Amino acid sequence: MPKWAPLISLVLVIALMIVHAASASARAWVWKVLAGFGAIGVVVVVYFGLFFAPREAYMSDVGRIIYVHIPFVWMCMVGFTVNVVCAVGYLFKANWKLDALAEASAEVGIFFGACGVTMGSIWARPTWGVWWDWDPRLISTTVMLLVYVGYLAFRSFTEDPDRRAAWSAAGVILGYVTLPITWFSVQWWNSLHQRQSDSQTVDPAMRVGYLFSTVAFLALFFVFVFKRYEISRSRQSSALELPPLQAPAVKPEVSA
Amino acid sequence: MKRFVFVAALWAGLAFADIAPVPPPAPAPAAVHPEGIENVPTGVIQGGWGYVYACYIVAIGGTIFYALSLFARRPRGSPGKSGPQS
Amino acid sequence: MKPKISLLTAAWLVLRKDWMIEWRTRARLTALIFFSLSTLLLFSFAMGPDINALRAHAAGYLWLALFFASVLSLGESFRVEGENQALLGLVLTPVEARAIFLGKVFGNASLLFGLSLVLLPVAVALYDIDLAKAPLALLATLFLGSVGISAPGIVYSAISSNARARDVMLPLLLFPVLVPLLLATVNATKFCLGPDPQEQLASWLKLLCAFDLIYLSLGFLVFPKVVEED
Amino acid sequence: MESALEIKDVSKRFGTRWAVSRLTWSLPMGKSLLLTGHNGSGKTTLLRMIATATFPTAGEISVFGKETRKHRDALRHEVALISHASFHYEDLTAAQNLSLLAKFLDAEKPGVVKELLERVGLGERADSPVRQFSAGMRKRLSLARLLLKQPRLALFDEPFGELDPAGITQMEGVLRDLTARGTTVVLATHLIEQGLSLTQERLHLDQGRLSSETVHHQSPSAQGPL
Numbered sequence: 001m002p003k004w005a006p007l008i009s010l011v012l013v014i015a016l017m018i019v020h021a022a023s024a025s026a027r028a029w030v031w032k033v034l035a036g037f038g039a040i041g042v043v044v045v046v047y048f049g050l051f052f053a054p055r056e057a058y059m060s061d062v063g064r065i066i067y068v069h070i071p072f073v074w075m076c077m078v079g080f081t082v083n084v085v086c087a088v089g090y091l092f093k094a095n096w097k098l099d100a101l102a103e104a105s106a107e108v109g110i111f112f113g114a115c116g117v118t119m120g121s122i123w124a125r126p127t128w129g130v131w132w133d134w135d136p137r138l139i140s141t142t143v144m145l146l147v148y149v150g151y152l153a154f155r156s157f158t159e160d161p162d163r164r165a166a167w168s169a170a171g172v173i174l175g176y177v178t179l180p181i182t183w184f185s186v187q188w189w190n191s192l193h194q195r196q197s198d199s200q201t202v203d204p205a206m207r208v209g210y211l212f213s214t215v216a217f218l219a220l221f222f223v224f225v226f227k228r229y230e231i232s233r234s235r236q237s238s239a240l241e242l243p244p245l246q247a248p249a250v251k252p253e254v255s256a
Numbered sequence: 257m258k259r260f261v262f263v264a265a266l267w268a269g270l271a272f273a274d275i276a277p278v279p280p281p282a283p284a285p286a287a288v289h290p291e292g293i294e295n296v297p298t299g300v301i302q303g304g305w306g307y308v309y310a311c312y313i314v315a316i317g318g319t320i321f322y323a324l325s326l327f328a329r330r331p332r333g334s335p336g337k338s339g340p341q342s
Numbered sequence: 343m344k345p346k347i348s349l350l351t352a353a354w355l356v357l358r359k360d361w362m363i364e365w366r367t368r369a370r371l372t373a374l375i376f377f378s379l380s381t382l383l384l385f386s387f388a389m390g391p392d393i394n395a396l397r398a399h400a401a402g403y404l405w406l407a408l409f410f411a412s413v414l415s416l417g418e419s420f421r422v423e424g425e426n427q428a429l430l431g432l433v434l435t436p437v438e439a440r441a442i443f444l445g446k447v448f449g450n451a452s453l454l455f456g457l458s459l460v461l462l463p464v465a466v467a468l469y470d471i472d473l474a475k476a477p478l479a480l481l482a483t484l485f486l487g488s489v490g491i492s493a494p495g496i497v498y499s500a501i502s503s504n505a506r507a508r509d510v511m512l513p514l515l516l517f518p519v520l521v522p523l524l525l526a527t528v529n530a531t532k533f534c535l536g537p538d539p540q541e542q543l544a545s546w547l548k549l550l551c552a553f554d555l556i557y558l559s560l561g562f563l564v565f566p567k568v569v570e571e572d
Numbered sequence: 573m574e575s576a577l578e579i580k581d582v583s584k585r586f587g588t589r590w591a592v593s594r595l596t597w598s599l600p601m602g603k604s605l606l607l608t609g610h611n612g613s614g615k616t617t618l619l620r621m622i623a624t625a626t627f628p629t630a631g632e633i634s635v636f637g638k639e640t641r642k643h644r645d646a647l648r649h650e651v652a653l654i655s656h657a658s659f660h661y662e663d664l665t666a667a668q669n670l671s672l673l674a675k676f677l678d679a680e681k682p683g684v685v686k687e688l689l690e691r692v693g694l695g696e697r698a699d700s701p702v703r704q705f706s707a708g709m710r711k712r713l714s715l716a717r718l719l720l721k722q723p724r725l726a727l728f729d730e731p732f733g734e735l736d737p738a739g740i741t742q743m744e745g746v747l748r749d750l751t752a753r754g755t756t757v758v759l760a761t762h763l764i765e766q767g768l769s770l771t772q773e774r775l776h777l778d779q780g781r782l783s784s785e786t787v788h789h790q791s792p793s794a795q796g797p798l
Binding site for chain 1: 494497498502505507517518521522556557560564565567
Binding site: 065220228234 | 311312315329
């Protein structure tokens with residue numbers, strides 16, 4: 001895979017995201033382009049990962065898991081970060097769009113995280129000899145997922161939409177602290193899990209591989225969040241219609 | 257007061273990042289491996305394609321499954337921008 | 343308009359009110375103590391008679407007992423506030439929400455701290471641990487741990503007291519967040535009770551302090567949005 | 573002239589139900605308001621919004637020219653609410669509940685709590701926990717709470733419910749006393765006769781909306797000095 005592939009595709013994906021955010025008329029088709037790019041990208045990743053990529057120094061063929069494991073866990077963290085940004089934003093300025101986006105990104109983040117942890121567990125079997133181990137990285141990632149599962153469960157167990165939005169935002173800000181803990185856990189506690197990969201520790205060919213894979217899954221991530229966001233918005237709109245006008249003189253002004 | 261608390265939180269966060277990693281004694285590598293991998297003298301794991309395939313299946317299958325679930329839950333009725341004004 | 347009394351005074355009043363209520367409902371407090379005592383006992387039954395294993399894991403059992411007790415005390419704390427909408431009454435009095443947060447955190451923390459002091463001698467009897475090795479550090483650990491449970495606990499308890507299935511919701515929200523705290527407190531307590539060849543105690547205590555500060559600050563900042571509508 | 577209470581196109585949603593919808597109304601300074609309507613017509617919600625316990629989903633409410641959402645801290649010193657929820661701690665005694673409030677308001681003087689309890693007829697039970705109180709006694713205690721706070725705007729949600737005849741007379745006396753001292757009173761009650769005699773204006777709610785029965789009336793029996 002050429003060295004510039006991840007960078008070019010990242011620029012492309014981000015440009016499309018900006019177009020999506022900036023122009024309402026483009027919203028109808030941009031996500032389709034991104035979905036198509038993601039789908040093709042995933043096919044490329046599968047081919048690259050399974051047949052083309054060099055063997056990993058210590059793990060040999062098992063190391064090929066890296067091309068799907070890393071993007072999934074990263075997308076999980078991106079999702080939770082988007083979520084917490086929305087939560088903080090909602091507490092500053094109550095806005096239904098932020099609430100919907102927070103819900104969407106949390107769910108997509110949980111999806112990627114659950115898949116990522118599953119893959120990590122499968123990977124652990126040949127490398128560490130166990131499916132699961134007392135390892136800070138595993139524990140903290142799972143804990144982080146549980147925080148967000150609790151977040152979604154709480155949302156579905158609360159009636160009043162206004163209060164639900166504020167409460168879940170407040171709660172998830174406290175829960176987000178688990179994410180930096182997850183990220184740094186490999187450094188704080190010398191764990192079985194290898195450290196965050198960087199250019200010194202990883203062969204350039206592999207690096208290009210998983211970076212490109214990350215971009216492909218980022219495109220899919222964006223599509224998922226957008227579609228999930230539309231679902232949240234339509235649920236909100238069924239609950240948030242204003243009552244019909246009583247006096248004709250009153251101007252229909254709404255602020256939530 | 258708010259600002260003070262914010263600074264305190266920031267400071268605490270830095271302290272968190274500063275925790276000296278006093279390593280617990282490194283766990284001994286698993287002595288017995290069900291597939292006899294410990295017999296490989298170089299320590300390079302050989303084979304294990306089954307695990308690789310399993311992971312790729314989880315990744316692709318999970319993605320397709322989630323896409324389908326989003327499709328199943330898609331908003332029906334008036335499509336597009338039916339959400340309330342912020 | 344400036345509030346008539348300062349934030350800290352108001353927090354102190356809330357704290358005193360919580361103590362007063364605890365004192366007037368001593369029976370409930372006693373039940374809580376016996377609940378955590380029986381948890382300790384159950385651990386020692388479940389783990390069998392191996393006194394060495396029990397001693398090695400005493401710190402973990404102690405903190406798990408406190409964790410379970412904390413769910414009850416936190417739930418109770420907001421059940422009291424929920425009757426007659428007393429919490430809303432405080433907000434309308436008006437009492438600053440942040441003062442309520444501080445008062446209730448330290449009210450609950452003092453309760454848990456007291457509970458841990460009651461549990462220690464029992465742990466000595468059941469698990470044969472030695473308290474005299476680093477008593478001050480042990481007290482500090484217990485106190486910091488109690489605050490660390492209470493700070494996020496109060497926020498989550500306030501939130502979950504409004505949800506359906508609130509008794510399930512509180513531990514579901516709270517326990518994942520408390521995992522780093524559990525790790526830190528159990529390790530710190532272990533090194534207070536047993537040998538500490540690598541002098542790790544200080545770094546765990548530091549982690550505890552950082553945890554407390556982070557959650558106290560975050561709770562302090564978000565709690566007004568929890569108890570007040572916007 | 574500034575209004576004591578200004579309700580501008582207020583709607584309030586609870587879940588998927590609108591408790592109050594598109595309500596506009598204003599109450600001039602120095603007048604008192606009677607709020608009527610069937611159960612579930614939105615009276616309690618409206619009172620809670622005025623008391624800054626909750627806020628409108630749309631529209632805004634101003635009390636003494638201050639918007640409730642923005643000036644909630646200032647308004648909470650001036651407004652007091654008697655409602656179904658009495659805001660008391662069940663496990664504390666009547667005296668402890670009141671002295672706690674007095675401390676928060678920085679209004680604690682020796683004897684003030686005892687005096688108030690005597691005034692609402694709870695002097696004998698000052699040291700029993702609220703848990704043992706009957707509904708009427710709780711209402712009296714709420715009244716003591718309100719008197720302790722000395723608000724500019726007093727909100728009463730069904731003050732006569734659960735009271736014995738002596739209690740009703742006493743409540744009426746307090747209401748007259750408050751209006752005589754210049755406190756604005758908003759009274760929500762089903763006892764329309766009593767309500768009309770105590771207030772000058774009437775707002776009738778029907779399913780959260782302004783109803784045709786609403787009148788800016790001059791009650792013939794309104795003797796409150798204005």
